[in-house]
Amino acid sequence: MRRVYLDHTATTPLHPQVFEAMIPYLKEKFGNPQSLHFVGQEALNAIEEARERVAGLIKAQPEEIYFTSSGSESNNFALKGFALAHRSRGNHIVLSVIEHQSILHSAKNLEKIGCTFSYVPVDEYGMVDPEEVKKVLTKETILVSIMLANGEVGTIEPVAEIAKVCRNHDVLFHTDGVAAVGNIGVDVTKLKVDSLSLAGNQFYGPKGCAALYIKKGARIFSFIDGGIQEKGRRAGTENVAGIVGLGKASEIAKDILEQRIEKVKPLRDKLIQRLPQKVEHVRITGHPERRLPHQTSFCIEFVEGEAMLLSLDMQGVAASSGSACTSRELKASHVLLAMGINHATAQGSILFSLIEETTLEDIDYLLEVFPPIIDRLRKMSPLYTKFLEEKEK
Amino acid sequence: MIYSEKVMEHFQNPRNVGVLKNADGVGQVGNPVCGDMMTFYIKVEDNRIADVRFQTFGCGAAIAVSSMVSEMALGKTLEEAMEISNKSVAEELGGLPKNKLHCSNLGADALHKAIENYKKRQKATKKDQPAKSADKAKCYCPYCEGSLEGMEGFCKECQIELEECGECGMPKRKGAKECPHCGKTKVIV
Numbered sequence: 001m002r003r004v005y006l007d008h009t010a011t012t013p014l015h016p017q018v019f020e021a022m023i024p025y026l027k028e029k030f031g032n033p034q035s036l037h038f039v040g041q042e043a044l045n046a047i048e049e050a051r052e053r054v055a056g057l058i059k060a061q062p063e064e065i066y067f068t069s070s071g072s073e074s075n076n077f078a079l080k081g082f083a084l085a086h087r088s089r090g091n092h093i094v095l096s097v098i099e100h101q102s103i104l105h106s107a108k109n110l111e112k113i114g115c116t117f118s119y120v121p122v123d124e125y126g127m128v129d130p131e132e133v134k135k136v137l138t139k140e141t142i143l144v145s146i147m148l149a150n151g152e153v154g155t156i157e158p159v160a161e162i163a164k165v166c167r168n169h170d171v172l173f174h175t176d177g178v179a180a181v182g183n184i185g186v187d188v189t190k191l192k193v194d195s196l197s198l199a200g201n202q203f204y205g206p207k208g209c210a211a212l213y214i215k216k217g218a219r220i221f222s223f224i225d226g227g228i229q230e231k232g233r234r235a236g237t238e239n240v241a242g243i244v245g246l247g248k249a250s251e252i253a254k255d256i257l258e259q260r261i262e263k264v265k266p267l268r269d270k271l272i273q274r275l276p277q278k279v280e281h282v283r284i285t286g287h288p289e290r291r292l293p294h295q296t297s298f299c300i301e302f303v304e305g306e307a308m309l310l311s312l313d314m315q316g317v318a319a320s321s322g323s324a325c326t327s328r329e330l331k332a333s334h335v336l337l338a339m340g341i342n343h344a345t346a347q348g349s350i351l352f353s354l355i356e357e358t359t360l361e362d363i364d365y366l367l368e369v370f371p372p373i374i375d376r377l378r379k380m381s382p383l384y385t386k387f388l389e390e391k392e393k
Numbered sequence: 394m395i396y397s398e399k400v401m402e403h404f405q406n407p408r409n410v411g412v413l414k415n416a417d418g419v420g421q422v423g424n425p426v427c428g429d430m431m432t433f434y435i436k437v438e439d440n441r442i443a444d445v446r447f448q449t450f451g452c453g454a455a456i457a458v459s460s461m462v463s464e465m466a467l468g469k470t471l472e473e474a475m476e477i478s479n480k481s482v483a484e485e486l487g488g489l490p491k492n493k494l495h496c497s498n499l500g501a502d503a504l505h506k507a508i509e510n511y512k513k514r515q516k517a518t519k520k521d522q523p524a525k526s527a528d529k530a531k532c533y534c535p536y537c538e539g540s541l542e543g544m545e546g547f548c549k550e551c552q553i554e555l556e557e558c559g560e561c562g563m564p565k566r567k568g569a570k571e572c573p574h575c576g577k578t579k580v581i582v
Contacts, residue, residue, distance in 0.1 A: 303450070304429070304450055304451050304455075305452075306452035307451065307453055310396075310452075314405070323428070324428040325428045325454075325455070326452070330492060330495075332428075342425075343425045343426045344425030347428065379410070380448055380449055380450075380456065381450045382421070382430055382431070382432040382448040382449070382450055383425070383450045385448055
């Protein structure tokens, strides 16, 4: 059976060159970068080279890059680190309603120690209006955190404009760039954010290695206390092989980003164009233009996401969904609900995200196997029956 | 795979899918907010379930559970069918993941509702009253599924005040920001 992987949002595969670059650091170059001897120095040189490469991808300075274990850790680091370091100035933080759980759940915990939060809404396309951010800023506001792009619906937020609003009000600005970095061009000198998180497994790097960009001079609390690793802000023996992999993935992304976009975007566009032609009552979610080039998400009316995923899985297609039944906590995607999509429609969420290996044949195969799946599930659906009955009346 | 082979088999080849046009009893449970919706239709002859059909909007577990319940119910007396429990359904399916156990509740509930609906209709016919349409969702409380017949804006069973949703016209808790039928929500600002 054909195997079609369309779940970039969950993780990308490891680029073969990244794999090759990592191997020596799992074998003979096993040193601890903090050791004085030549074995340690070899590892230290490797992570510093990786730091330069990651910095190069987002046009930062190498000393502004802090390695972490995941995008979630980077987001926790920024939110909690800034909140704690700036408490004397205030305790009010602004988020968007569509932030990743690593931001939203950090906020829940920060509330317990007295931080207060305001949540700015998004429009039907999942876009934040910078004016809305401006409206909720108070004298107490110390931080705003709005994602660069939403991995679920693909919408790219007006981060540079929001950052400008924050600068004018002397408020720190963090952006969760996990879904964006490595997939679209990201330049921190243009965005002018105070911090940005990124994760290797979103652009063909390894899992378990990510980074937080912290603008030089920004005051932040250390996230893990211990040794002097990552300038004491994130202690713990470095994941050397992972860091080397993240560095290599960053170097590749910087070199061939345009080619990657040119390759996946037309395939993605074909999917966006053809699926609604083949299947009725399909809604495309996210912004029509300002969106990540490799992904597309739909809400298929009258059917439920997990049932679609299982059926696609049996046909060898790997995708994802924001339906309540797919999530462990059995809640529909907060992103879709925030965009004004009702619960029943959100249940029909399905997300296809392409990787650089995706071919035209893969997309054609999906377009061939998916409509009959929807058809079968709709025939079982009481909602569809009701819809047809009402249509007849 | 998160599901047992038996669950996947029922998901792929569900038994008794469809609508019974002249059903003797109809039972509907769930709403799109909680994820799943099931409708069971039964035909009763000599106190036995002579035919059964279902429709399900929901995940793989929900579809497999409905299929299994329909299979278990067919041919049983009404009393035996009332004995079908979420536990026995889950067991027959070779187990369900913990967070999917609520789906098995729904399956048995929908069947039991269809039986209750049949009994209600029987009583009504005896009294020579026209049977009321059971699947008229407006007559049911969206929270506890209790009957709202003859009640205006109040659910006796869960003791809450109800009002019509401005969006879809269905009952919802008075002042609730989120309608359980159409899911219209207000964004937090």
